[in-house]
Amino acid sequence: MGKAVENRWFLLMILALTWGSSFILIKKSLIAFSPIEIGAIRVGVSGLLMAPIGIRALRKMSRTHLKWIAITGFFGNFFPMFLFPLAQTRVSSSMAGILDSLVPLFVLVLGFLLFGIRSKLIQVVGAIIGFGGAVILMYFSESDTDESQLGYALIVVLATACYAVSALVIKEKLQDVPSKHISGGVFTIWMVPSLLILLFSGFFSNFKANAETMEALGYLSILTILGTAIAIILYYKLIQTTTSVFASSVTYLLPIVAVIWGLIDGEKFSLWYVVGGLLILIGIYLIREKKKDIRPVAR
DSSP states (O other): OOHHTTTTTHHHHHHHHHHHHHHHHHHHHHTTTTTTHHHHHHHHHHHHHHHHHHHHHHSSSHHHHHHHHHHHIIIIHHHHHHHHHHTTTTSSSHHHHHTTTTHHHHHHHHHHHHOOOOOOOHHHHHHHHHHHHHHHHHHHHTTOEEEEEEEEHHHHHHHHHHHHHHHHHHHOOOTTHHHHHHHHHHHHHHHHHHHHHHHTTTTHHHHHOOOHHHHHHHHHHHHHHHIIIIIIHHHHHHHHHHOOOOOOOOTHHHHHHHHHHHHHOOOOOOOHHHHHHHHHHHHHHHHHHOOOOOSSSSS
């Protein structure tokens, strides 16, 4: 197993399967838990698991670094954890997985708006094509009652924009901080508010140990431990042993895994999903040359 972890293709496949499966795991967790509970558990438990690393790292950081760690943690490891389950109360897991691949496009756009990072013309064209694909997906996103789910699809888009902000902050403000200190620090900081939210949400007082709840808790445990805490460590390992460009290739595989799980679970799938998804992936391909650190966050 030790040698396998050193293999870049093995790490890439594990990350694609892990993060691509997170959307169906969120869907299964929603059977018994609210979006607030899911988000709070993911961040809170991940913080507890990574606290030994995070506490030591935070003690050594300057106030400036602590500020940027808190900011990148909010946008990359806290807020989106609540947004995705909220969106998936009305949006299919496959749709959420496809829209999640918008992260590199937001890195391009927000990189220019927030930090003045200039891009090539071909990358701008890629961003336009990618957003066009997202518009198609959101326009044709419908529930079983034929009610448009545009608002909930936009929540997914907001979450991907948050991931992009986090990536940009790490690249521009935390370049000199070791990756494991960043990952440990952000979860440790946002662990406290997450556990408080979980406490006041009534999770502990209303918890009922019936079969449905325990099954959902099992899915949520897999999502939290593998999809949130361990996946981020594996991603940084992939970055360290290869390049950011190679690691970003997971962006192409995520939607495929998410769609396959959705189909297995009986979700409806439209031809427009294929059109929109392909446009997003084409957009990512056109912009990926320059934008490297597109996913320094857990799913």
